[in-house]
Amino acid sequence: xxxxxxxxxxxxxxxxxxxxxxxxxxxxxxxxxxxxxxxxxxxxxxxxxxxxxxxxxxxxxxxxxxxxxxxxxxxxxxxxxxxxxxxxxxxxxxxxxxxxxxxxxxxxxxxxxxxxxxxxxxxxxxxxxxxxxxxxxxxxxxxxxxxxxxxxxxxxxxxxxxxxxxxxxxxxxxxxxxxxxxxxxxxxxxxxxxxxxxxxxxxxxxxxxxxxxxxxxxxxxxxxxxxxxxxxxxxxxxxxxxxxxxxxxxxxxxxxxxxxxxxxxxxxxxxxxxxxxxxxxxxxxxxxxxxxxxxxxxxxxxxxxxxxxxxxxxxxxxxxxxxxxxxxxxxxxxxxxxxxxxxxxxxxxxxxxxxxxxxxxxxxxxxxxxxxxxxxxxxxxxxxxxxxxxxxxxxxxxxxxxxxxxxxxxxxxxxxxxxxxxxxxxxxxxxxxxxxxxxxxxxxxxxxxxxxxxxxxxxxx
Amino acid sequence: xxxxxxxxxxxxxxxxxxxxxxxxxxxxxxxxxxxxxxxxxxxxxxxxxxxxxxxxxxxxxxxxxxxxxxxxxxxxxxxxxxxxxxxxxxxxxxxxxxxxxxxxxxxxxxxxxxxxxxxxxxxxxxxxxxxxxxxxxxxxxxxxxxxxxxxxxxxxxxxxxxxxxxxxxxxxxxxxxxxxxxxxxxxxxxxxxxxxxxxxxxxxxxxxxxxxxxxxxxxxxxxxxxxxxxxxxxxxxxxxxxxxxxxxxxxxxxxxxxxxxxxxxxxxxxxxxxxxxxxxxxxxxxxxxxxxxxxxxxxxxxxxxxxxxxxxxxxxxxxxxxxxxxxxxxxxxxxxxxxxxxxxxxxxxxxxxxxxxxxxxxxxxxxxxxxxxxxxxxxxxxxxxxxxxxxxxxxxxxxxxxxxxxxxxxxxxxxxxxxxxxxxxxxxxxxxxxxxxxxxxxxxxxxxxxxxxxxxxxxxx
Numbered sequence: 064x065x066x067x068x069x070x071x072x073x074x075x076x077x078x079x080x081x082x083x084x085x086x087x088x089x090x091x092x093x094x095x096x097x098x099x100x101x102x103x104x105x106x107x108x109x110x111x112x113x114x115x116x117x118x119x120x121x122x123x124x125x126x127x128x129x130x131x132x133x134x135x136x137x138x139x140x141x142x143x144x145x146x147x148x149x150x151x152x153x154x155x156x157x158x159x160x161x162x163x164x165x166x167x168x169x170x171x172x173x174x175x176x177x178x179x180x181x182x183x184x185x186x187x188x189x190x191x192x193x194x195x196x197x198x199x200x201x202x203x204x205x206x207x208x209x210x211x212x213x214x215x216x217x218x219x220x221x222x223x224x225x226x227x228x229x230x231x232x233x234x235x236x237x238x239x240x241x242x243x244x245x246x247x248x249x250x251x252x253x254x255x256x257x258x259x260x261x262x263x264x265x266x267x268x269x270x271x272x273x274x275x276x277x278x279x280x281x282x283x284x285x286x287x288x289x290x291x292x293x294x295x296x297x298x299x300x301x302x303x304x305x306x307x308x309x310x311x312x313x314x315x316x317x318x319x320x321x322x323x324x325x326x327x328x329x330x331x332x333x334x335x336x337x338x339x340x341x342x343x344x345x346x347x348x349x350x351x352x353x354x355x356x357x358x359x360x361x362x363x364x365x366x367x368x369x370x371x372x373x374x375x376x377x378x379x380x381x382x383x384x385x386x387x388x389x390x391x392x393x394x395x396x397x398x399x400x401x402x403x404x405x406x407x408x409x410x411x412x413x414x415x416x417x418x419x420x421x422x423x424x425x426x427x428x429x430x431x432x433x434x435x436x437x438x439x440x441x442x443x444x445x446x447x448x449x450x451x452x453x454x455x456x457x458x459x460x461x462x463x464x465x466x467x468x469x470x471x472x473x474x475x476x477x478x479x480x481x482x483x484x485x486x487x488x489x490x491x492x493x494x495x496x497x498x499x500x501x502x503x504x505x506x507x508x509x510x511x512x513x514x515x516x517x518x519x520x521x522x523x524x
Numbered sequence: 525x526x527x528x529x530x531x532x533x534x535x536x537x538x539x540x541x542x543x544x545x546x547x548x549x550x551x552x553x554x555x556x557x558x559x560x561x562x563x564x565x566x567x568x569x570x571x572x573x574x575x576x577x578x579x580x581x582x583x584x585x586x587x588x589x590x591x592x593x594x595x596x597x598x599x600x601x602x603x604x605x606x607x608x609x610x611x612x613x614x615x616x617x618x619x620x621x622x623x624x625x626x627x628x629x630x631x632x633x634x635x636x637x638x639x640x641x642x643x644x645x646x647x648x649x650x651x652x653x654x655x656x657x658x659x660x661x662x663x664x665x666x667x668x669x670x671x672x673x674x675x676x677x678x679x680x681x682x683x684x685x686x687x688x689x690x691x692x693x694x695x696x697x698x699x700x701x702x703x704x705x706x707x708x709x710x711x712x713x714x715x716x717x718x719x720x721x722x723x724x725x726x727x728x729x730x731x732x733x734x735x736x737x738x739x740x741x742x743x744x745x746x747x748x749x750x751x752x753x754x755x756x757x758x759x760x761x762x763x764x765x766x767x768x769x770x771x772x773x774x775x776x777x778x779x780x781x782x783x784x785x786x787x788x789x790x791x792x793x794x795x796x797x798x799x800x801x802x803x804x805x806x807x808x809x810x811x812x813x814x815x816x817x818x819x820x821x822x823x824x825x826x827x828x829x830x831x832x833x834x835x836x837x838x839x840x841x842x843x844x845x846x847x848x849x850x851x852x853x854x855x856x857x858x859x860x861x862x863x864x865x866x867x868x869x870x871x872x873x874x875x876x877x878x879x880x881x882x883x884x885x886x887x888x889x890x891x892x893x894x895x896x897x898x899x900x901x902x903x904x905x906x907x908x909x910x911x912x913x914x915x916x917x918x919x920x921x922x923x924x925x926x927x928x929x930x931x932x933x934x935x936x937x938x939x940x941x942x943x944x945x946x947x948x949x950x951x952x953x954x955x956x957x958x959x960x961x962x963x964x965x966x967x968x969x970x971x972x973x974x975x976x977x978x979x980x981x982x983x984x985x
Contacts, residue, residue: 104691268963488962501945503946504946507945
């Protein structure tokens with residue numbers, strides 16, 4: 064009898080436990096459905112992005128437009144009845160492009176003179192008036208460059224012409240594998256006495272829009288550097304095959320001015336049960352100066368704000384504190400991300416998670432996280448709740464540049480991973496404009512981020 | 525000893541079997557990698573699609589452009605050294621739009637007269653010169669229409685204004701749930717004495733491009749019918765709320781001409797081991813007349829041809845026969861699909877599988893199939909081979925319209941399922957143009973189809 068009772072008791076407990084867990088899952092499922100309905104039916108991110116792109120426009124760190132973007136996003140969040148909206152001061156680099164660049168094949172045996180499209184690399188020094196004109200050595204990587212040695216490189220323009228690997232499904236992998244040319248190419252070339260650098264645009268496609276992006280000078284002479292459009296790169300490379308006397312000319316007027324005061328823009332909903340545990344959701348507010356920074360990273364910022372709006376509108380009281388952060392200066396300094404983490408440490412804040420959207424506002428696919436195995440496994444138990452909305456995996460992988468300085472504060476870093484096929488057609492070019500953003504794709508991203516924030520806030524790690 | 529020997533023998537067999545299966549998997553994996561490399565690095569689908577869109581253009585069944593599309597695709601396949609390229613005759617409907625449509629709010633109390641964008645529904649009768657002008661009753665569905673009854677509908681224009689449900693992740697589900705208005709709306713309205721029908725465009729977005737598409741008249745008076753842009757629908761619906769005397773006017777000049785001879789275009793690689801077992805891969809060659817039929821369904825056709833090209837270029841000898849079929853007349857009759865299945869039956873051909881790509885040339889997500897459970901399970905064992913390229917599921921679901929007549933011939937029907945978020949912004953509008961297609965997304969789709977064809981050809985079901 065006693066045994067029977069125990070079995071009955073055990074069965075009852077199991078049933079109750081199962082019911083409780085199934086009830087929790089059902090509640091989560093219903094809330095997440097509401098989150099997506101709000102994003103898809105009454106989403107604000109698209110309209111707000113239009114304003115950011117069309118009225119504010121390109122907003123490189125230190126520019127008046129970056130300041131306007133700070134005011135615009137603070138204004139939106141001020142109207143949302145959040146618990147706190149504030150600006151976090153940060154000094155940022157102030158690089159300016161100056162007059163439009165000129166790029167030219169000077170004396171091709173085959174086609175004579177021919178203009179090609181180039182843009183100065185971010186943070187690079189200008190050639191000044193008159194520009195530079197020199198012979199060209201083409202290399203695919205630093206090994207080839209070093210093999211040429213000083214004798215063959217000195218006095219020349221080095222042309223880094225390694226393509227992004229089109230066979231990689233994940234275009235960010237291809238980008239990562241090619242980006243050393245832009246980041247370190249100018250300094251590597253300078254070490255061997257080069258007078259300038261032309262880098263093939265980091266692009267998935269062949270077109271005539273050069274892609275800018277940061278270069279990082281090392282302790283070596285700073286030489287001028289431009290990105291050439293992929294079409295230009297193909298042309299130049301083809302001509303060089305039979306023409307060692309070909310001269311290339313480029314002229315840039317960029318310069319680095321003194322640092323400028325700018326801000327991270329932060330909005331917060333206080334947690335109802337564990338307010339000291341903070342979940343950050345963010346993107347970066349600055350953009351390159353060539354277009355509107357629509358996918359890079361207007362979409363991420365507007366999605367982060369949308370997460371807070373959805374919580375407020377649906378009157379979801381998060382157990383933990385949620386912060387939307389528009390980081391300043393991801394593109395050419397990461398000063399906003401660094402400052403945010405520094406202040407967090409000083410204030411002894413406890414950031415349990417940070418989610419960044421900085422891979423474009425495209426259709427959802429995954430979340431990637433640097434979390435240790437047991438936390439990753441816990442997050443993966445939530446996957447069935449997100450799969451109906453196109454999130455098919457939560458995987459080991461990177462978080463994002465702006466949140467990376469939180470890595471040493473026990474923060475679970477998470478990246479929102481939309482489909483990557485179209486991103487590097489637009490990235491850092493004059494093509495990164497509002498019309499390239501699809502409102503459903505944008506809204507689904509906001510929904511995914513809000514749903515994950517909700518789950519972390521409800522259940523912790 | 526004997527027992528030990530048996531254990532040893534068993535272990536050996538397992539090892540060999542495992543090695544054999546692992547070897548086969550490895551071979552598949554390598555071949556699939558080669559397939560994708562070919563599609564991504566040297567793909568032809570994008571260039572050929574450009575020709576189809578820009579030089580051939582809109583190709584409604586019976587039009588000269590449809591005939592040109594037949595010649596163009598036959599020509600491409602003729603140059604590919606296939607085992608067989610042929611045209612399969614089929615009589616198709618020949619509906620013509622005639623002079624551009626006019627749509628107009630005639631006498632709104634609020635805004636007076638206002639033109640709105642409308643297009644005649646495919647297969648609909650025209651109003652002729654002078655058009656029709658009548659009061660409007662707005663309904664969301666057939667129940668509301670029937671509730672109004674003859675008294676309130678007779679002599680009026682019925683305005684079907686049910687939106688696609690934006691909360692559905694899969695936009696095809698939302699489309700399916702709203703498309704009865706276009707397909708059966710005109711006949712349902714005619715039964716109650718309506719003089720014309722205005723249907724809200726089946727669209728994901730709000731813009732000013734009306735979406736055409738077929739209507740199917742039942743045995744009832746055929747009344748003229750147009751689709752109104754979603755922007756126009758919103759305007760009209762808003763005005764009707766306080767304005768029961770509002771008159772709407774539209775004029776269409778479409779008509780159905782006698783049937784015309786056209787063709788399915790077919791290319792074939794003969795199987796090396798089981799040539800009698802046929803795998804079809806296809807799309808439909810006809811398009812609506814408003815644009816270039818880029819995503820609907822130029823992409824599907826070019827992907828199907830690309831599958832054959834990849835097999836030829838890589839010199840993969842398929843065990844089973846592979847046929848690329850460009851079906852004619854999916855849009856307003858399905859005659860090509862019906863004829864293909866009829867001939868297959870007459871010739872006692874054995875179609876083991878048919879894969880259709882007719883959901884746009886967007887980034888890959890899934891395959892869906894009507895296959896019975898055991899075949900579905902077998903296909904799902906292949907999923908790890910496709911996941912690295914963005915195919916995250918093989919699921920129960922529809923195949924495609926053109927291949928559906930093969931359903932009763934024991935054919936496994938499979939649909940290629942790319943991401944659906946952007947499709948219904950473009951579908952059946954003047955916006956369905958070449959520039960909306962991304963070359964990587966197109967190539968990944970061709971790769972996915974070629975990989976699946978390869979696996980079916982190697983392993984059967």
